Amino acid sequence: MQVALKIWRYDAVKGERALREYEIDAPEEATLLDCLDIVKDQRDGSLAYRKSCRMMICGSCGMRMDGGAVLACKVRMYEIAQAGHIPVISAMGNLPIVKDLVVDMGPFWGKIRAVQPWLEPGYADPGEKENVVPQERADAIHKESLCIMCGCCVSECNSMESNPDFLGPAALAKGFRFVGDVRDQATVERLQSYSEEHGIWDCTRCYFCNERCPKGVDPRDAIAKLGAEAMSHGIDSDMGAKHAKWFVTSAKTTGWLRETELVPKTQGIAKSLKEVKFAMGLVKHGKVPPPFPPHVAKHVSEARALYDLVKEQEVDGADGIVQTEKALGHLEHAADGGEAAQRGPYGEGSFAKPFLPGEEPTA
Amino acid sequence: MRAAIEAFDTGADVGIVSKLHPTRSHSGAAEGGINAALGNAAEDSPETHAFDTVKGSDYLGDQDAIEILAAEAPGDIYQLEHWGCVFSRNDEGKLAQRPFGAAGSPRTVYSADITGHVLIHVLYEQLMRRQEQGPLEVYEEYFGWRLVIEDGRCVGVVCWDLVKGGLKLVTGKSIVLATGGMGRIYRATTNAYACNGDGMAMALHAGLPLKDMEFMQFHPTTLYPSGVLITEGCRGEGGFLINRDGERFMARYAPNALELASRDVVSRSETTEIEGGRGVNGSVLLDLRHLGAERINTKLPGSRELAMTFAGVDPIYDPIPVRPGAHYHMGGVATDNWGATELPGLYAAGEVACVSVHGANRLGGNSLMETITFGRRAGQAAAEQALVSPNGRTASGAASLADAERDLKKLLDRSEGERPWKIRDELGATMLENFGVFRYPDRMESQLDTIQALRERYEHVVVEDKGDVFNTDLTQALELGSMLDLAWVMVQAGLARQESRGAHSRPSDFPDRDDERFLHHSITRWEDDAPVLSTEDVRMTKYQPEVRSY
Numbered sequence: 001m002q003v004a005l006k007i008w009r010y011d012a013v014k015g016e017r018a019l020r021e022y023e024i025d026a027p028e029e030a031t032l033l034d035c036l037d038i039v040k041d042q043r044d045g046s047l048a049y050r051k052s053c054r055m056m057i058c059g060s061c062g063m064r065m066d067g068g069a070v071l072a073c074k075v076r077m078y079e080i081a082q083a084g085h086i087p088v089i090s091a092m093g094n095l096p097i098v099k100d101l102v103v104d105m106g107p108f109w110g111k112i113r114a115v116q117p118w119l120e121p122g123y124a125d126p127g128e129k130e131n132v133v134p135q136e137r138a139d140a141i142h143k144e145s146l147c148i149m150c151g152c153c154v155s156e157c158n159s160m161e162s163n164p165d166f167l168g169p170a171a172l173a174k175g176f177r178f179v180g181d182v183r184d185q186a187t188v189e190r191l192q193s194y195s196e197e198h199g200i201w202d203c204t205r206c207y208f209c210n211e212r213c214p215k216g217v218d219p220r221d222a223i224a225k226l227g228a229e230a231m232s233h234g235i236d237s238d239m240g241a242k243h244a245k246w247f248v249t250s251a252k253t254t255g256w257l258r259e260t261e262l263v264p265k266t267q268g269i270a271k272s273l274k275e276v277k278f279a280m281g282l283v284k285h286g287k288v289p290p291p292f293p294p295h296v297a298k299h300v301s302e303a304r305a306l307y308d309l310v311k312e313q314e315v316d317g318a319d320g321i322v323q324t325e326k327a328l329g330h331l332e333h334a335a336d337g338g339e340a341a342q343r344g345p346y347g348e349g350s351f352a353k354p355f356l357p358g359e360e361p362t363a
Numbered sequence: 364m365r366a367a368i369e370a371f372d373t374g375a376d377v378g379i380v381s382k383l384h385p386t387r388s389h390s391g392a393a394e395g396g397i398n399a400a401l402g403n404a405a406e407d408s409p410e411t412h413a414f415d416t417v418k419g420s421d422y423l424g425d426q427d428a429i430e431i432l433a434a435e436a437p438g439d440i441y442q443l444e445h446w447g448c449v450f451s452r453n454d455e456g457k458l459a460q461r462p463f464g465a466a467g468s469p470r471t472v473y474s475a476d477i478t479g480h481v482l483i484h485v486l487y488e489q490l491m492r493r494q495e496q497g498p499l500e501v502y503e504e505y506f507g508w509r510l511v512i513e514d515g516r517c518v519g520v521v522c523w524d525l526v527k528g529g530l531k532l533v534t535g536k537s538i539v540l541a542t543g544g545m546g547r548i549y550r551a552t553t554n555a556y557a558c559n560g561d562g563m564a565m566a567l568h569a570g571l572p573l574k575d576m577e578f579m580q581f582h583p584t585t586l587y588p589s590g591v592l593i594t595e596g597c598r599g600e601g602g603f604l605i606n607r608d609g610e611r612f613m614a615r616y617a618p619n620a621l622e623l624a625s626r627d628v629v630s631r632s633e634t635t636e637i638e639g640g641r642g643v644n645g646s647v648l649l650d651l652r653h654l655g656a657e658r659i660n661t662k663l664p665g666s667r668e669l670a671m672t673f674a675g676v677d678p679i680y681d682p683i684p685v686r687p688g689a690h691y692h693m694g695g696v697a698t699d700n701w702g703a704t705e706l707p708g709l710y711a712a713g714e715v716a717c718v719s720v721h722g723a724n725r726l727g728g729n730s731l732m733e734t735i736t737f738g739r740r741a742g743q744a745a746a747e748q749a750l751v752s753p754n755g756r757t758a759s760g761a762a763s764l765a766d767a768e769r770d771l772k773k774l775l776d777r778s779e780g781e782r783p784w785k786i787r788d789e790l791g792a793t794m795l796e797n798f799g800v801f802r803y804p805d806r807m808e809s810q811l812d813t814i815q816a817l818r819e820r821y822e823h824v825v826v827e828d829k830g831d832v833f834n835t836d837l838t839q840a841l842e843l844g845s846m847l848d849l850a851w852v853m854v855q856a857g858l859a860r861q862e863s864r865g866a867h868s869r870p871s872d873f874p875d876r877d878d879e880r881f882l883h884h885s886i887t888r889w890e891d892d893a894p895v896l897s898t899e900d901v902r903m904t905k906y907q908p909e910v911r912s913y
Contacts, residue, residue, distance in 0.1 A: 029588050029673070029908050030570050043786035045827030051385075053555040055591040056481055058387040074672060096644060098526060099833045105384065118492040119447030126445035132456040138449065145449045145481060149386055169400040183447060197818075324421035345652035352609030354650050361609055 001028050003035050003081045007047070008090035021086070026077065030321035032089070033061055036101075051361035057212060059148035062155065063101045069152035071214040072268035092155035094164070097240045108151050110222075111167050115175040115194065122185025137182050140322050142197050144177035146215045153219045154208035165198045169209035169219030172200065176222040177282050180231055180318055191230040200226045201240020221325065232317035242266045252307045255297025260288055364486040365703075365735050366539045366712055367393050369742030371493050374747050378531050379490075380522055382557065382838070384775040386487050389555040389733060390713075394665060395469035395596035396461060397735070398728035399436035403453060404460040404469035407786040409433040411467045416729060417906040419465045419625050420693075420722025421865035421876065423575065423884070425902040426756025428718040429699050432729070439735045440472055448485040450474050451662075461599040461662075464729045465625035465913060469599075471728040476594045476665040479731060502533060506838045507542065507561060510569040510838070512711070513761040517709035518757040521767045523838060528831020530767050532760045536749035537708045540566065540696060541734075544714040546579075548846045548853075549689035549799070550791030551694055553585050553592035562715040563794040564845030567852065567894075571704055573887045574717040574899070575694035576849070577857035578866045579799050582630035582724055585688030587646040589673040593666050593685055594725040598622040600662050602651040605682065606641040620913035621891050627724040627866045628913055630687035634800045637686065648682035655679075686882050687800050688873070691730060693866065694856075697886065697899075702741025708748070710743035719884065722901075723865020774840065780823035783840045790817055790843075790850060798854055803871050807858050812849050821847055852894045856885040861898055877909050 004023045010016070026037045033051055038099045038112040040047045050060040054073040061072040065087050080087060095103040133322055153169035160166045167175075175194050178184045194200050209219040231241055246265040263279070264272040288294060297303065313324055343349055355361045366387055371377045379385065400407040412433035417424055444450060444458065448565055451474050453459040463471040475482040495500050504525040511519035511532070512748075519534035523867035542562030544555025567573055583604070584593040598604070604622050606612045616632035617624035620878050624632075641647075651666075656679045659667055663678075670676045670683045695717035702710040709766040720733055733757060796802075828836035863869050864879035883898040 013830065027588075031673075040836070041782060045782065046827075046830065046834075048833040048835060052383055052387050052557045053389060053392045054589075055392060056672065057392045057477070057665075058383075058389070058555065060383065060387050076672070104831050113491055119489040121445060122446070126441075128441065130441055130444040130450075130458050135452040135454075135459075137456075138452055145484075146477070147479070148391075149484075163468075182448065220823045246752075247813065318720055340677050343680070345680050350680070351648065351650075352605075354603045354605045354609050354611050354653075355616045356611050 001026055001078065001081050003077050004086040005032065005035060006086055008088070009047070009100050010091065011115045012097070012099050019088070026081075028078050029361065030077050031073050032065065032070070032077055032087075034073040035071060035077055037149050040342045047101075048099040055268075056149055059150035059283045061070040062092050062150040064155065069093070071150055071152065071153040092151055094157060094160050095151065103151070106153060107156055108149075108170065108360045109261045111171040112149070112174055115167070115171045115178075116186070116190065117171075117178070118172045119178060120182055120186035121183055121195070130250050131141055131183050133182055135141050139326075140318065141180040143217050143325070144180065146300055146308075147177075147217045148215055150214065152212045152214055153217075158206045158208060159202055159204045163198065163202060164319045166330050167194070167199055167204075169223065169276060171201075171252055171313045172226060173217055173219040173222035177224050177319070179226060180322075187229070187347045188233055190197060191226065191233055194226055195235050195238050197240065199238075200244075201238045213270075217324075218341070221321060227231065228321060229317040239266050251303050253300075254294050255300035256295055256302040258291070260291040322324070364437065364483070364490055364708075365738030366541055366742030366745065367499065368486065368489055368493065368751075369739045370746035371497065371499050373743050373746035375746035376498045376501060376754055378533065378535065380502045380505045380520060381834050382504060382506040382525065382561070384503050384778065385490070386483055388733065389558055390481060391483040392553070392555060392592065392733050393482075394462065394476040394500040394516070394594035394729045395599065396473030396478045397440065397731035398463065398470045399472055399484070399655050399732060400433060400470055401440065401458060401460060401472065402467070402468075403457045406650060407468035407470055412436070412470060413468050414906060415465060416720065416726055417722075418911055419724055419726040419841045419908070420719075421627075421724055421911055422720030422878070422882065422906070422908040423578075423719070423901060425510065425722075425863060426717050426768060426904040427863060427908055428720050429589065429705075430904060431700055431740075432733060435736050436732050439732070439739065443874045444881050444908065446485050446489050448474070449481045450470070454863060460622060461498070461596060463599050464492045464595055464623045464629070465726050466728070468587060470729055471596070471599065473596060476596050476659070476663050482731060482735075483665050486788055494735055502531075505531065505533070505543075506841070507565065508841060509763065509767055510538070510565050510758075511757060511760055512569055512706065513757050514757045516707045519760055520565075523771075523841075525838065527894045528769065531765055532755050534760060534766050535791040536752040536754075537745040538711060539553070539702065539745045540709070540711040540715050541713045541738065541741075541769065542715045543771075544692040545846060545849055546689045546692070546725075547842075548790065549579070549849055550788070550795045550888070551585065551590045551686070552689040553582055559842035559847045560692075560845050561842060562711065562800070563695055564849055566709070567712070567848065569706065572697045572710070572853060573699040574884050575692060575719060575723070575856075576692075576887055577860055577885060578693035578721075578856075578868050579689055579798075579853065580626055580691040581630040581687035582690035583633055583687055584649050584683075584685040585627055586669060586697070587644060587686055587692070587912075590688050590689070591669055591673060593649060593669060594663070594714035595626070595632060597649055597651055597663055597666055598654055598812055598827065600651075601654055601798060603631070603653070605648045605650050607638050607643050608641065610641075611648070612636050612641070612738050617913040624913035626690075626727060627868070630800050631868060632685055633685075646686040647686040649678075650677040650682040652680065652682065666821075669825050687793070691721075691725055693717070693725055694720070695778065695883075698741075700740070702737055703744060708752075710741040710745045712738045712792060716741075720836055723867060726814050771837075774824075775826055775829055775837065777823070777825055780825040781820055782827070783821075783843045784818065786817050786820050786824065787843050787846075792847060793866070794850055802867065804869070806856070807854055810854050811851070811858070814847060814854065818847050818851070831883060848889070848894075852887045855896060856887055860885060876908075882908065
């Protein structure tokens with residue numbers, strides 16, 4: 001098939017950037033990475049990009065396609081080429097470019113290191129055999145363990161774009177990989193450290209990291225789990241934590257978000273006073289409902305019942321989110337599969353049922 | 364990384380040179396698991412593990428090394444678990460173990476089907492932890508090219524700095540090669556682009572012996588068409604192999620073990636089916652449908668993801684097209700049981716090395732275990748030796764660097780000639796055709812001629828990128844040079860081995876194993892720009908060769 005690509009080239013020595021277009025002939029099963037290989041072999045040997053496993057596990061080939069991060073080895077080009085689309089390929093965002101599609105991963109790894117990414121088992125002598133951990137407990141960090149450190153989430157992180165010091169989705173997901181591990185004995189220290197400035201609460205919840213993660217790690221959900229764990233451990237002095245807590249309180253008490261009180265509850269009375277002028281402006285334009293009496297939703301009992309239900313289940317902290325993920329996973333799976341799921345594994349049009357030599361083949 | 368961690372813990376000042384970031388290495392792509400006789404799923408013992416491995420090796424494995432592996436594996440696995448490795452658990456919360464090919468007991472410890480991934484990340488975690496405590500430098504994206512030898516000792520490595528450019532000399536009192544395999548010598552391979560036999564070529568060109576180079580393992584289930592690995596764990600969990608008609612053909616080749624016969628046997632059976640016209644698009648089918656969605660999603664999610672992404676097949680509903688592909692090199696740099704080569708100061712561990720625990724055919728799950736157990740041993744031995752070596756300086760380093768500069772300049776200055784990719788593609792295609800699952804004398808002879816012709820063309824190869832920064836055009840050209848020499852070594856050793864043993868199968872002229880003439884290792888040295896063959900005895904303990912059937 002004919003494939004065309006536009007690639008942002010970058011020459012670090014000269015500091016020059018240029019968008020170049022390449023047309024190549026590639027096999028129909030070709031991925032974006034295969035196409036880059038053909039460009040490098042046959043068009044321009046100086047094109048630089050990282051690659052290794054070409055099976056979505058080494059995490060080398062993160063880059064941007066049409067402005068969003070992808071793993072080049074995961075993107076099949078057939079439909080893109082058939083549609084006549086010419087994708088624009090560029091280096092990942094939020095990291096300095098070394099050459100063409102190669103970025104300096106140094107800042108990325110620096111943040112990974114900052115979360116103390118190793119097990120703190122709290123024992124000097126681990127004993128002769130393995131720690132006994134029920135699979136259900138081990139599953140709590142299943143998604144975070146899938147991370148291949150490709151940097152796609154960091155590339156797309158809006159918060160990091162405005163605050164380069166933000167720990168970011170990959171590092172925080174790695175952090176939860178230990179917080180959620182029953183063998184780790186440094187949970188409180190970790191949660192305190194991750195709750196500091198540039199940590200958990202700096203995430204703006206834009207969900208771009210979830211959207212762009214090629215492995216289903218869902219870093220934003222990991223950050224939510226850290227937040228939930230921090231609060232259940234009483235580590236809630238950050239404004240972000242207070243902000244979240246007020247959402248719960250107001251939903252429980254009135255069924256609505258009591259916005260007027262949100263600012264003082266989040267920032268504290270003293271700090272809120274600085275916002276008085278801004279608040280008065282809002283009042284003037286009719287943007288603020290009167291705080292008293294609080295507006296109570298008609299069906300507030302439902303909100304309270306939901307709150308009680310969640311409490312009764314005693315799945316505090318991250319467990320609640322893990323549980324939800326599992327439930328959603330089942331739903332997703334049920335809806336997945338398309339045509340194949342319609343006919344089932346052995347329905348009409350399926351491949352023959354296996355049989356042993358000597359047995360009669362079944363249709 | 365395992366060697367570096369052990370060397371550090373032994374008290375040495377350690378540096379790692381890697382052409383990739385350490386977590387990008389191909390061990391991370393291992394899927395199915397790692398073998399240790401823990402006995403968590405059924406009764407098992409290191410003796411049974413050793414016997415299975417000896418038999419699997421078609422009696423070419425060195426039995427003392429195999430006994431060490433089997434005996435030390437459980438302790439190494441427990442250590443990995445204590446370090447935080449995220450293994451799958453059984454109903455009691457202990458480490459789960461699954462059946463694997465040619466294993467007498469369910470012995471393979473795993474983490475769903477991403478075992479290599481969780482291992483490589485736990486090792487990197489431990490490495491980062493140690494970096495807080497003392498000197499453990501990682502020279503990332505340094506391409507190791509040549510060994511520096513002085514007064515009969517290995518004292519350093521000449522590297523190309525990929526990020527900044529330029530040749531760099533990294534010296535050490537002892538050096539451990541852990542550079543992996545060379546699957547890229549074949550067109551159809553599970554191996555990463557990085558697996559070009561760099562370390563084997565470095566050792567070979569430094570005069571060291573390579574051992575059993577004719578033995579390339581073809582994995583029975585590599586995805587059509589991309590060639591990526593679909594784990595043996597699929598069959599361990601109960602998957603079937605079927606032909607065009609749906610017949611579980613393995614019953615005709617290995618009536619007892621069926622799909623879980625050893626890899627050489629399964630790959631030959633598949634090839635026979637495909638060549639006999641009972642395949643589908645040059646493949647057979649791996650059928651997981653009967654396992655059901657729940658089991659596939661919890662035990663084999665990665666395989667499902669790979670099949671869906673690269674073949675458009677959802678294994679819950681349709682069988683996966685698979686075929687044999689080059690996967691693992693049993694041979695490598697000859698070492699003793701502590702990873703030491705014959706050159707003082709030089710050690711090797713993992714796929715680059717040949718201890719030999721795999722002999723003529725490796726069992727699934729044994730390679731990850733080898734990297735851990737023998738990586739640890741090599742790291743310890745290298746550190747102990749370094750700690751008693753008086754001098755870490757080298758006098759000849761500058762001269763080695765100058766030699767390398769000169770050769771590199773010659774390559775970079777060339778502007779007329781051929782681009783490397785055609786040579787690389789032709790090498791890969793012809794090796795698969797002529798030195799694949801089955802080997803025939805005429806085809807092997809013609810492959811030798813092909814390799815010579817490709818080597819001559821390589822003399823005129825052109826690197827287009829003349830820059831310093833991230834010049835992979837240059838490193839890929841250097842890798843190709845290594846592969847061409849190693850291909851020659853392999854085919855020469857294959858021609859000389861006039862028998863069929865393990866992964867080396869000659870159905871037309873020598874269909875049987877011949878212990879009388881060939882129960883020995885092949886040893887290849889590089890002399891006057893050509894490989895020279897000799898032999899070496901297999902180290903035997905208590906396992907006498909028997910007829911091998913599954």
